[in-house]
Amino acid sequence: MARILAVDDDPDVLEVLRALFEPAGHDLVCADDGRAGLRALHEQRPDLMLLELGVPGMTGWAVLRRVRDLADLPVVLLTGNTGVADKVRGLRAGADDYLTKPFSPNELLARVEALLRRAGWTDVALRQVYDDGVVRIDHRTRLVTARGREVELTGTEFRLLNVLVRDAGAVLSLPDLLASVWDDPTGIAPDRVKFAVLRLRRKLGWSGNGSPLSAVRGVGYRYRPGGVGADEVSPLSSS
Template structure:
């Protein structure tokens, strides 16, 4: 039985969709806002997420961006806006499909079934342990080891390191790191990323920029350089 996560704040629509999906044979969980949706997604690892754009506090676009840092889980977005620009924005941001309200129940179910068939319910999640021989990071246990030595990090430092490791070799801009590492990046300046990276390097024992695997790329952002001749860093799910 496939597990669907419905992230929707309208109680009437939520009730209707839960009944629709349950009768169609799906296991359904629900979150009423974006932050709760992300927590539920991380904890439950659904096979598909049905995500409303107009959520309170953290809107659907922000939730989608965070979800894409966690997983390639299929995401079907629901919105009251039918403009072509909105649909293009959703697909470019990583949504797999886009449906405008009001919609027919049969069409919604057909789109859900199609997405599940294409994905094969094989979404990978960032709860996987990362280990490249130098750094071992366990998201479930919230533990980090460098060369076998455990390092205590703050929640923000942990998320910052996790983001860099998951995108090893790629340059992440300060704005991307703000989005991935800070619970509420609104109003937080890019300078804060710089100082957080400096603190992270010190804690990990990489104070010398020349020797640090976390390197600054002038004018672009930061990158984690995987140690040479080491594995890719992927491991079995925790």
């Protein structure tokens, strides 16, 4: 279950969103103005935000700028303005997608779930918890523990860990990781992957020998908890 924050002052739109996302297994949190949306962002820690640019109290543009200062989560802009200039401005300001009203509910759901997968979610991950005895990832709270010790990760580190454990036992190349974690394989140097892996290993306490996250010379990286094969790794659970 993903937690989605909808910031919109139109109660009819919020009702449509609730009817769309809750039957699909997602938790919808609503706010009817910009400042309330930022409070909900802090208190609820959503996985994705739907933001109406015309919300009162604080403009949608100001909310978007503040969100990008505070959090690394997908943002979908919703607006009745069909102009291309606003779409370009929104994407350049850090939005991940843009839909004009009236929108197709099925299209919105498909776009939201595509962004969630890009952010590290999988269809199986919607069962909330990954736990293989070495690392535990609660996708709803974004709480990560390694051998029972809570670890605080950045958004990029969280996505990187999700991609690695999702394909446990497999060797993931640098281009694979760039495309899956940063979504820009042409614009980021491969060294960024190496440094991100180094930081992740240090935070998880895996910098010594016997680390479940290892480099495969000339190829990339592989995650194998306890050195077991991919077919021995515990799957995502619903607990």
